[in-house]
Amino acid sequence: MKSRSPQGVHYETLAASASHHIDLQTGAVIPAIQPSTTFARDEQYNLINPAHGYARDKSPTYLIAEQVLADLENAAECRLFSSGMAAIASVIQALGSGGHVLVPDSFYWGVFSWLKSYSASSGLKVSTYANADSASLASVLDELKQAGDSPGLVWVETPSNPFLYVTDIAEAAQNAHAAGAMLCVDSTAATPVLTRPLDLGADLVVHSATKYLNGHGDALVGAVLTNGDNSLWQSVAEQRAMAGSVPGSLEAWLLTRGLRTLFLRVRQCCSNTLAIAEWLEQQSMVDKVNYPGLSTHQHHAIARQQMQGGFGGLLSFELKADKVATLKFVGALRLIVSATSLGGTETLIEHRASVEPPETGVPENQLRLAVGIEQVDDLIEDFQQAFDTTFGT
Ligand SMILES: Cc1ncc(COP(=O)(O)O)c(C=O)c1O
Incomplete structure (x- = not known):
């Protein structure tokens, strides 16, 4: 490009x-x-x-x-x-x-x-x-x-x-x-x-x-x-x-x-998202992370070729948990806001299976994360305390 x-x-x-x-x-x-x-x-x-x-x-x-x-x-x-x-x-x-x-x-x-x-x-x-x-x-x-x-x-x-x-x-x-x-x-x-x-x-x-x-x-x-x-x-x-x-x-x-600030915001979202994706992949209660920036992602090769300078601010991940525990985990987050949408300055999390019908095949243990431009350590700390509170990790 x-x-x-x-x-x-x-x-x-x-x-x-x-x-x-x-x-x-x-x-x-x-x-x-x-x-x-x-x-x-x-x-x-x-x-x-x-x-x-x-x-x-x-x-x-x-x-x-x-x-x-x-x-x-x-x-x-x-x-x-x-x-x-x-x-x-x-x-x-x-x-x-x-x-x-x-x-x-x-x-x-x-x-x-x-x-x-x-x-x-x-x-x-x-x-x-x-x-x-x-x-x-x-x-x-x-x-x-x-x-x-x-x-x-x-x-x-x-x-x-x-x-x-x-x-x-x-x-x-x-x-x-x-x-x-x-x-x-x-x-x-x-x-x-x-x-x-x-x-x-x-x-x-x-x-x-x-x-x-x-x-x-x-x-x-x-x-x-x-x-x-x-x-x-x-x-x-x-x-x-x-x-x-x-x-x-x-x-x-x-x-x-x-x-006017598009490039700064998108680049910060990309670097935050990659750091969170890599961190989530290491968590014992996480089953799967979907992020094209991870080498484990099925389309990583084409993402590397087609996306210049980052892989975006969206990821989804699946917990080793049922729907009730997944929603409890979302409820335990303090900084990350539970709301639909993406692309803003603040990080949003969404349980898509609650808003989409079963025919779309979104798993009940999946969460979609739209990462913002906050200091990424604060976002990771929020996840850590939610894992601790929900699963006693
Ligand atoms: C990929 C994508 N396309 C289109 C839309 C629709 O945009 P709007 O909410 O501005 O109507 C959305 C909304 O979430 C979206 O995520």
Whole structure:
């Protein structure tokens, strides 16, 4: 992965300076929030600024965050949405009625669950392949082609929730393109700090910008990015302008603010997570740790090749315990907060089996950890006291 952007400076610099969006009228270094939903016309009925007529289409505040994010992902285009789910829904809905999407058999439950209800009402066809398994992806695509039922889109989430599978994006892109499909990557957990899917051949990238990109747990935002003028993108952009699933100006501004520290936060999350993963692996009450940074992880080799400078801030681990003892362990934590989500500054732990149905196969002794930027010794001490209290270790 290249460290310098086509603009000549490093990607860290583009993020830290929010791509130099200095307000030329005031000289302000930090961009202002523009809350106006509408923009005036002059005596000749021309828009005073031709770029802006109504904020559902474009707003100066979204445009700044979209530009910074596009620069970081090496994308030509970016559109913000009101949430990660709204961004994802816009891509899937762009397939149109009678569309067909090929998804992994294990990924973020929210998308899986929405696809189930949306496909029932819309006629969208959903097929599955074994997550992060290129041979399975190729053979399912082949079978569908033989049956004259090729999908328009292949979906990848890497690293994936909550097992942290890592997909080889370049290989997935080759397989998808050979079958005439496009590839969309949910890169929420990787962020452009670690992986830039468009450079690896993906056609579209989506983010729950609610997570690392904003990074402070205080704004719900989504994003879709592309570097080509493909048909799905045209529909995504058109639907965003017309159906208007846009974020508020404050949320877009908070995203730009968060992006300024993205590299520092993600790198601290990565180093904390690796230290915790290695420590957890040594604990007598831990059965298994899922983290692509561990040499024991089944996708460590591709993670090393594809993820630059770290393996992300998410891990999951399984205790040698039943559901009751697993929940008791979570309840014994003092510093680590028991809550859903990821990508903030504080560490969150979640018992996914309590929120997902049994069909997703998440074990009842599994906990997902979204590591923050705290001093890692404090997090490990919190785990140690919870092990002692719960299991008398
Ligand atoms: C990988 C991934 N994609 C998408 C989403 C949905 O994002 P949002 O909560 O912003 O709608 C999430 C939320 O947890 C997620 O983890």
